[in-house]
Amino acid sequence: MADSLNCDLKSLSPLQLFERVTEQGEKVRALKAGKAPKDEIDAAVRMLLSLKLSYKTTTGQDYQAGLPPKDLVLINNGTTKEEDEDLVDPWNVQTSNAKGVDYDKLIGITLPSLLLRNLCKVILMTTETARHHNKSRSKHHRDMDQILDAYENKKPFYLYTGRGPSSQAMHVGHLIPFLFTKWLQEVFDVPLVIQLTDDEKYLWKDMTVEKAYEYARENAKDIIACGFDINKTFIFSDLDYLGTSAGFYKNIVKVQKHVTFNQVKGIFGFTDSDCIGKISFPAIQAAPSFSSSFPQIFNGKENIQCLIPCAIDQDPYFRMTRDVAPRIGQPKPALLHSVFFPALQGAQTKMSASDPNSSIFLTDTPKQIKTKINKHAFSGGRDTIEEHRKYGGNCDVDVSFMYLTFFLEDDDRLEQLKQAYTSGELLTGELKKVLIETMQPLVAAHQERRKQVTDEIVKQFMTPRKLAFEF
């Protein structure tokens, strides 16, 4: 059956194939949701796999949810929507449903990994906002519409994100913006620069320059282990790169000329007792927003638009950058904010790399993961087993459940867990056991990938060079 199906499918265009895969995905989900007989579901899943295989044979690419074949992405640009359907790709979010787009449904079916669920929600909401709402009402992005316009008009742009390497060990929450960024890079197929602000960490922490630089290189390994394309990605340490690019320093000094102490005092809360390094640092985080900081990538071209995916706590830096940009003749960078990942102790706080118990680290052993989750993960369960059985747990505040929404691949399983926990059927210890069994292999797999990242690979990623793009 699969063979004859493949024969039929060969006559389809890439976009038609893409739509068939998407439809079949929806069918599988509907069958599962409708508790259909197992053999019916299995047949639909087999069909889905065949369709995906065919899609790959025809397009040379793996099927990726929300990502139609490259040269066809604009076909559905708000013009072909049908009644009662959601049309979603990175550039379109439309729905006829009065309650708005059913993100869970859309994402549940089509995204390659549930890990990206929350991230994609952001970008989907963002693009929707950019397209359809008053821009000033959005807290999730700044000028994303300009990026979409640039993409539509085949104008070049690039991605810029970063990390402050405050400790050797990164935690699982640190992966979120990088996976988000990786997804964006795959969607847009544009250059990516990743800044490691080792100078910032030296300035803020009790740490030597050498240690900060060492952390930067160690963190680069974890970032590379996320799977970035070495031909499209440049990772740099400030302490290192500032001394190899006159273009970068020129942009820094331009920003520094156009921002007063009063302004950084207002934005970052600096005081007169702060060191002058802290006071001028915001310019160093701003400068990679301008393409002339990377002459080797952009062939010396200025004014190439930048999109910055970052956690919302970095927004002050880029608000300042956007304020300065026009005054130094540069385009304002666009922003996309990724969501915070909660600390084990609860959603009110962000994970901190300096508190080993605030998070699961990418270096943790299976035993450490087990201990941390059992000991520190804030529970939404009741005080006693009796009360829990009677009133049920609260998924909205239960950190184990929140983590599972990021890391559990199986949507149905997640839904079952939610119901069981809320009803009191599932105890906190049992929920934690699911999280432990999810995180242990995930972290182990990351460690395995990280082991493959040699010093030579790090060096290549961190060498200023031309990427696989013409400018």
Place this chain on the structure above:
Amino acid sequence: MADSLNCDLKSLSPLQLFERVTEQGEKVRALKAGKAPKDEIDAAVRMLLSLKLSYKTTTGQDYQAGLPPKDLVLINNGTTKEEDEDLVDPWNVQTSNAKGVDYDKLIGITLPSLLLRNLCKVILMTTETARHHNKSRSKHHRDMDQILDAYENKKPFYLYTGRGPSSQAMHVGHLIPFLFTKWLQEVFDVPLVIQLTDDEKYLWKDMTVEKAYEYARENAKDIIACGFDINKTFIFSDLDYLGTSAGFYKNIVKVQKHVTFNQVKGIFGFTDSDCIGKISFPAIQAAPSFSSSFPQIFNGKENIQCLIPCAIDQDPYFRMTRDVAPRIGQPKPALLHSVFFPALQGAQTKMSASDPNSSIFLTDTPKQIKTKINKHAFSGGRDTIEEHRKYGGNCDVDVSFMYLTFFLEDDDRLEQLKQAYTSGELLTGELKKVLIETMQPLVAAHQERRKQVTDEIVKQFMTPRKLAFEF
């Protein structure tokens, strides 16, 4: 006679020869001062020239006043002074005269050019202070004794000076610290780094980054035209070099971590309305004081002592630097202050490159020089010719006379001019004419040397590289 003299002299050691030259120089001066018959003076001068030739043949070096042959400089280290004699070299200043060292006498005889008169006074006073007085009482240097100790102990050190390229045209006053520095480099035979703070000028002035960099390169030509040794001197623009040396940026960020806004506010008078570039700039002027900013010169070695010859208005930067140095594990740079060169309008103000009438510029034509001196040089003469003839002029405030003390080669002529002006015999216009006739060929000669400085030579001076020293 000269031949037989040379035969006798061949048996003398370099130091003995040095002393014979010095003695003969003193004899010539005494004869001149005593108005001896012309033929007697001429004979003494011929003997002096023969002695100098013999000194050159023996040592392979030109005789230089105050600079005994290299390996012998320490013989007279305060242990061999005789009664009623001044013993002066760059490392010793001693006198039995109650009125102190007769600088004019010493310098008048022995220094290669009177242009250096005032500069050398500073270093002589400085070394005297360092050797014999309470260090804190000196306003002319900081820790010069450490440099002398380093020299005595054959420990390496280096010179660092700089210039803010605020305009394309430098004036004659700008030459003073560079000629001072050149003399120091020849005395000590050590590497020299010259910082052009084009970033500073961009931050402070209404000027583009490109223009500031252009000025830096143009100013480099004038500096090179002073005659610096290309094998021993590295000239750098901040805008350029910061992007080619990770060592430099690391030192900048180290300084920036150890200086607060409160401190720079106190030292430089910054306010909350100043841009963050100005606020952090002092670290950029501080960093070249540390040898690790120049790994290419010092083979990556840290902690090599630095001596900074500079105008006294730069002292605040280096007071700050000296405060920070021990806290970042670096030696404090030593300082030597050169004197200010007065503006044409009077000694109260420094020349300014931004006011074309405040000074004689190195680009001025003979006509411009004439006009400026006649029109703007502040006169110490009387209001009317009658009064001037009766009461005489005041050399202490007459700018034309002050300039002549820097630029007139002939000591006796200078003394004659002083007496004639003070007595009223010489009128202001006549004194100005002497200055005009002195400055016109001097500036023309500089312009001629500057013409020889090609872009290629500038590029060589400004290329980070190993110099002619082993570290």
